[in-house]
Amino acid sequence: MDIQKDFSLKNHNTFGIDVKANAFVTIQSVSELEKALQQVYASEIFVLGGGSNILLTDDVPKTVFYINLLGKKIESEDDGFVYVRANAGENWHRFVLWCINQDFGGIENLSLIPGNVGTSPIQNIGAYGVELKDVFVSCEAIHMQSLEHKSFTHQDCQFGYRDSIFKNEAKGKYIITSVLLKLSKKNHRIKTSYGAIQQELEAKNIQQPTVKDVSDAVIAIRTAKLPNPKELGNSGSFFKNPIVDKNHFVELQKTYENIPSYPISEEFVKVPAGWLIDTLGYKGYRNGDAGVHKNQALVLVNYGNASGKEVYQLAQEIQQKVKDTFGITLEMEVNIIP
């Protein structure tokens, strides 16, 4: 096991926060993972994937297990569907492109989401009307203490909006090693109704879009709106879109006529957190190197040398202002470490 001491995590988190880990180990195979788990107590391990959904607010006094399990393959197929397994360390977007090149459908709307395959079930990644749960079959994982291998079915995962068992009962207990997805080979269920996808396709005069057309449209929309973490540190949406009681929402409409919402049920609506933060005037706001993105108020950014604490303070300030002004509690989507 090759252990590096006092390892800077700056290049391992998309916020680009410069903190140090006590120790850093790159895991390249399941047998290496098993060996490493035998040597380090579970409580001393910090599991790291693509680092795209964390905000590091301090040095990590633990051994980082950098899960770099690579490989993807077609496990089985029939006339209409293909079952694809990808190992946890595969970059999510590269995996999406690999599927699209073979005209496999189902994850084209999830193009360009940062992060790795192994962390995709944890927060049930989603965009443009599709969530991982729509194509997820199962994932393999290892229990960090007992080393027992467990297969989590769709039902086991208890998926919700940016939520799963891995954020609840199973939190910090398992390391996901691979994910199995069911994708279509023909008669793809193309979803273009959400956001600007339809407009993007119309502008290109595409009437019967292929999965590649949809992926290209999503890439164009995301590139225009969301900052590239390689150029400007960020973790995508910092907060979840809050679910608001309809009575409360009707009250808010009296003051804010244009407040947008998506229906959830008879009693609740989802309100875009980006709109709430934007309405408070935070879009493009900057305090030192911590700021709010100029095109999408839901994305907090690091202009260079912000510390995790500074970004966190800004996030808390926004939470407080949203609470004071709209009476709505914003929940952070990004994991704050520690």
Ligand code: EPU
């Ligand atoms: N809005 C504003 N100002 C802003 C941003 C948004 O007014 O600065 C309003 C607009 O009315 C806009 C609405 O909010 O129509 C929704 O904005 P957008 O379409 O950008 O989507 P979102 O709800 O802010 C969610 C996901 C994104 C995902 C997009 C597209 C969450 C927390 N975020 O954002 O996911 O890409 O929908 O499906 O659910 C991520 O999780 O990291 C992420 C980027």
